[in-house]
Amino acid sequence: MAGKGRQDKIKGKAKEMTGKVTGDREMQAEGQLDQARGEAKKTKAKAGERIQETGRAIKRDQT
Numbered sequence: 001m002a003g004k005g006r007q008d009k010i011k012g013k014a015k016e017m018t019g020k021v022t023g024d025r026e027m028q029a030e031g032q033l034d035q036a037r038g039e040a041k042k043t044k045a046k047a048g049e050r051i052q053e054t055g056r057a058i059k060r061d062q063t
Helices: 006-022 025-062
Strands: none
Touching: 006 025
16 A cells, blocks of 8 residues: 555645646646545555455455
8 A cells, every 4th residue: 555646646746836836727736636646546555455354354254
């Protein structure tokens, strides 16, 4: 899970800040979108790990 979406979040924050400083609202919005994309990747990875953990727990309980 470590690092999943982190690059998008960092890139997005940089774009958002650059957009704020330069007054470029489109770049600012792109940065926010990149950050949201990074958060979604992180959430997806976390959900996948929990599904795998649940599957392993079910297998242990069946044996």
